[in-house]
Amino acid sequence: MVLAFSGDEFLIGREARKVLRAQGYYVSNTNSLVEEITGSKVKDAIFQGSLFGGKAVFLDFDSGFVGQSDTKHRNEVMKVLQAVPDDVLVVIVDSKATVGRKKAFSKLGNHKHLPTPRFDNLHRWVRKELLANHVKFESRVPIVLAELFEQDLGGILGEIEKMLSLDAYVTEELIYSLANQSSPQNTFELIEAIVRGETSRALMICEQLLVQGEEATRIFGVLNWQFEHVAKCVGLFGPGKEITPEMASRELKIQIFAAKKALSIARRLNEDRLLLVLEVLLDGEIGIKSGRDARITLGELGIRMASIFTEA
Known part of the structure; x- marks a missing residue:
């Protein structure tokens, strides 16, 4: 056989x-x-x-x-x-x-x-493995594990084994702790603060990211990635045209949760405000690449971007 x-x-x-x-x-x-x-x-x-x-x-x-x-x-x-x-x-x-x-x-x-599970299939695979091992966990845990380890399935199972040894309810914070990743602040929290128009919090997160050792270029990379998808979502909108996360996911070729996030931000922007956001990003990136102080440049970027959403 x-x-x-x-x-x-x-x-x-x-x-x-x-x-x-x-x-x-x-x-x-x-x-x-x-x-x-x-x-x-x-x-x-x-x-x-x-x-x-x-x-x-x-x-x-x-x-x-x-x-x-x-x-x-x-x-x-x-x-x-x-x-x-x-x-x-x-x-x-x-x-x-x-x-x-x-x-x-x-x-x-x-x-x-x-096949290697990807995007939403990877989230489902992680969730299935957690349930099969009788792990109790927060709803976002499969997504967080997938973001941290991507297609490293062995690494994900290694983390699940750590969870089993602890015999504890698994939270997002615990995942970062087990994976030795710093979670106090991350670039996605900066995006959340910007979108909520929280200028002072955006400034604080920018400073903490640098204190934690994050490279300014990497922070800009994540921001550019996020708002590139936001711009594409704004481009999908039209008179009387309803865009669902599933449609955005297919058009942008990104995961459902990323499409939902991009759509939620895009709905708060018109083309004029989107152009302002992109101009601020470009100014900040040019400043960093030209040798301008990272702390000042990022701080100004956080405040300026959050201010645009405060007015939205």
Whole structure:
């Protein structure tokens, strides 16, 4: 029996181990081939297992075939796999499987593709893992974990293991603490203060971000990213045209929660005020790049941007 997995390297490795364990196979009774795989090695592993009453063979195509020169060996292995006895389980991981190999795997036995979860799918995946591990958590925890670790699924599961050891209700603050990330202030809190028109708070957050060691260029990068999407949302508006977060997400090719945020800000701006916001950002960025004092430049930017929203 042949079971092949393609897609995300972490997910397929975990799923392969899960399948082997479910069938009663562990390191001690599994013949693993992970380097310099050849047709003869696979043939020996398969038929040696069959001779002793059934065994499992694990093949890692990712590390077993390196470079174009191994194409010949991989083709040899694919031919050997056509004659796998029923009492031998062959589990294959091939994260970069081509369409042709996926079809071949399906003909040989069973093939399962596990893509890397992204955007809202990543949030759902994190939430599912938290629930599966019986972790109690705030609603934003899956989003925060996804923002911190992005597609590092192993890193996310590592954080979940930390949560389990604490046996505590998981909050956003706890996540930052476990991940050794400074959470007292972040650039998104600066955006919140700006949008609420809180000039003094915006100034305070700008100063605290610099004290925490944030680079001014990185802060501007996040602000530019946010207001670039806000500008695009303003461009989507039209007479009698209702824009939903789902529509904005598709048009801007961003996650739903990011689209919601951009839309909520865009609805507070007309084109004239949007131009003022973008001018302030440009002035600040030019100031930083020309060597102007970061504390003064960021402080002025926070006050000027928040003032625009105070008038909105």
